[in-house]
Amino acid sequence: MFDSLRVPVIVAPMAGGPSTPGLVAAAARAGAFGFLAGGYLSAAALDGQIETTRERAGAGFGVNLFVPGIRSTVDTRPYARRLAEEAHRYGVEPGDARWDDDAYAAKMDLLVERRVPVVSFTFGIPVDADIARLHEAGSRIVVTVTTPEEARQAAAAGADALCVQGFEAGGHRGVFTDEPAAPAGGELYGLLAALRLVAGVTDLPLIAAGGLVHGADVAAVLVAGASAAQLGTAFLRADEAGTNPVYRDTLAEGDRPTTITRAFSGRPARGLVNRFSREHSAHAPATYPQVHHMSKPIRTAAARAGDPEAMSLWAGQAYPVAGEGPVADLIERIAEQARAALERGGKLFG
Structure with a gap:
């Protein structure tokens, strides 16, 4: 699926x-690949992003959606x-603890209509009918997995590739189920262990994700059997990223x-420790997206006030090593580092 990528x-x-x-478009022009994030967007807003990206990048892009979970009764x-009390600190009120499906059905219809080349999913597997619709539209399907069992389920459902996410990853863990008794979303596998275990249960192409910020990291997962490396934190401070300035700083x-x-x-997600996470992590219920909606006014107000202590500062474990600048420069730097690492490794085993 990603065999034609220069990087x-x-x-x-x-x-x-x-x-x-x-x-996303700058990544495509640099010989890499990028995904738009459909999560939290309306179908209309996502449609506008798809149109703009297609104008700038042609067919070299994908879109990610969050698979809706079961409504929690917690x-x-x-x-x-x-x-x-937290909200009053910033002069706002908490949001309503409401469940919704993030306009999933409307966005699914949009992706089928727009014939998006690659569609990835987080938090689960689409139903059989949606997988069939996407395949009929010519889309390739990637499912994010964190365990061998999730990989088995995704492969059986008809995924074309798997994004294997290690616990080092920033942002939300892609676990299919999130039980209150499992604080971190189930057993945690590091990326290399997850790659090895998932490769043992499926021969689908694997994309490696989790804590990758340097070219040597990319080289390591490619040698370990991945078809490509997926990096998020490495691009949070790219010039083209829409990262909030307080978050960026x-x-x-x-x-x-x-x-x-x-x-x-x-839902379990990795980010920078701040006052909010220190004070509230032990009390937060496993209820997504209810808690997301509850905390959103607080996060927004904190960002407006320039205060990182109540913002969701998602980042992978190796974030201090990530660079900044134009995405093309970041990708070229990563490619050079990867080539150097592969050459060094070849000499060691030569």
Whole structure:
């Protein structure tokens, strides 16, 4: 699926602003591949991004969607009371603890109509009918997996490739189910272990994701059997990314640890430790997207106030090593680093 790429690097979908048509198109022009992030967008907004990206990048792009989960019955009122005090700090009210499907059906119809070349999914597998519709439209399907069992399920459902996500990854973990008894979303596999285990249960092409920011990281996962490497955090400070300036500056400081937390969205996600994650992680229920909607006014107000302490600062474990500048320069630097690493490895085993 990605065999024709000059650089086997994929710019990950980063919902909430960082992914832009400019970022995806610039990646395509640099010989890589990029995904638009359909999560949190309306179908109309996503349609506009697809049109703009297609004008700038041709067919060399994909779109990612969040698969809706089952409506949680967990009581959110205790957490709402905690967030009320947090919200008042910024002069706002918490959002409603509502469940929705993120306009999934409308966006699915759009992707079929627009014949998007590659469609990836996070948080689960599309139903059989939607897989069939996308295949009939000529789309290739990528499913994000975090365990061998998820890989088996995705392969059986008809996925064309798998994005194997290690626990090092920034942002939401792509777990299919998120039980309250499993604080981090189930057993955690590092990327290399996950690649090896998933390769043992399927021969589908594998995309490696999780903590990759340097070309040597890319070289490592390619040697380990991946067809391409998917990087998100590496491009958060790219010129073309829509990353909030406060978020961008906090990443550049590079002095915070990361943690996996449900505090902002109700699903496990890795981000920079801040006051919000320290104070609320232990109390956040496993209720997505209810918690996402509850915390959104707080996150928005904190960003407006220039305060990173109540923002969801998603980032992979190796974020301090990530660079900044035009995405073409970042991709070329990663490619040069990967070539150097492969040459060094060849000499070691020569």
